[in-house]
Amino acid sequence: MPQPMRLTETERANLVALLDRELSEADAQQLEAKIARSVSARKEVDALEKTWGMLDWLPRLEAPEDFANQTVSLIRSRQMRAERIEGRVRAAAGMAARGTAAVGSIALAALVGFLVVRFAWPDPTRQLAQDLDIVENLDAYRSIPDLGFLEDLSRLGLFSERPAAAGAAPPAAGEGSKDASEMETERPADSS
Amino acid sequence: MSTSETSSKQPIVQDPDARLMLRVKGGDEAAFEELVEHYQNRVLSVLYNAVGQREEAEDLTQEVFLRIYRARHGYQPTAKFCTWVFTIAHNLAANAGRARRKRRTVAIEAHESGPLGPRPQEQLVQDSNPTASAEFRRGEVAELVREAIGKLNDRQRMAVLLNKFEDMGYAEIAQVMGMTPPAIKSLLSRARTNLREMLEPYLDVT
Secondary structure, three states: OOOOOOOOHHHHHHHHHHHOOOOOHHHHHHHHHHHHHOHHHHHHHHHHHHHHHHHHHOOOOOOOOOHHHHHHHHHHHHHHHHHHHHHHHHHHHHHHHHHHHHHHHHHHHHHHHHHHHHHHOOOHHHHHHHOHHHHHOHHHHHOOOOHHHHHHHHHOOOOOOOOOOOOOOOOOOOOOOOOHHHHHHHHHHHHO | OOHHHHHHHHHHHHOHHHHHHHHHHOOOHHHHHHHHHHHHHHHHHHHHHHHOOHHHHHHHHHHHHHHHHHOHHHOOOOOOHHHHHHHHHHHHHHHHHHHHHHHOOOOOOOOOOOOOOOOHHHHHHHHOOOOHHHHOOHHHHHHHHHHHHHHOOHHHHHHHHHHHHOOOOHHHHHHHHOOOHHHHHHHHHHHHHHHHHHHHHHOOOO
């Protein structure tokens, strides 16, 4: 049975690779054999080769005489500009670093100042709050004539929930029925 | 370093352009100027046919060398130097193409010729001269070919230019364009078929 003369799509796609010598040996031989038997395939190859040859008409430019010099000069000037910009950026970064350090120092000094004022400096208000109990009862404390009076109260067991000391004499009848407030009011009168 | 590593790197180090670039890396500015002189026409030609305007192509060519110079400190000769050069050129041309398309706010009219200037066929129609095709001068044929190249999409055009101008194989074009060799094979096949369809009517003229 004779082989078909027309090229398949794959063979057609391989034609250019064949002309460019980019086809494998086996594929190239197979395709060449088919081209040899097909007039239309030969025409197609011929047209591809000729139109490829027409691309020789495409212009191949020559750069201006001083192109290399101009290019090197351009590169140098751009490099110098880049270096200048880099220098400016570096200087700006240095300034920013110095500014940051200054701001940091100021912030640190402010923090230290605050801490000193807050914890080391005596605060009269805090002292007053601490002594508030005393201040509130100052009049009562002032009415106490001397330490002996307080010792008497202590012996009576007024400052302790424990019973009075074993050696201490129980208060005399009538006397023991007096409460502290009575004693408090009586004593200044006695002393006076 | 093992022997196999040495032998695999040897052809790359033998690349004279890579050696020049290593000198540039070492601070030799004369070597850089030598590289520019060696590549300027090749890069300019590819970029001119890719973007279609000489001034833009010259600017892009300078940008290619600027990028090479900037990258000199990190240069490692791990591939052919020219592959690296044309990879940069391809990226710049692709960016320029994208930027150009973005700038285009005016609707494209049917007779507009695209990035490569006026179409010779348009002139022919206006001339209404039946024998004009037989009287094409060389410059007109060149214009036809430029127009045909200009009608290819960016990737097809770049692959064709690298193949034609730089004689690069599919593997190397794939490396430059960040694609696989089979993709390049398919891309070039479509590109060459398109070119054949556009240029076949003018084969007799040449």
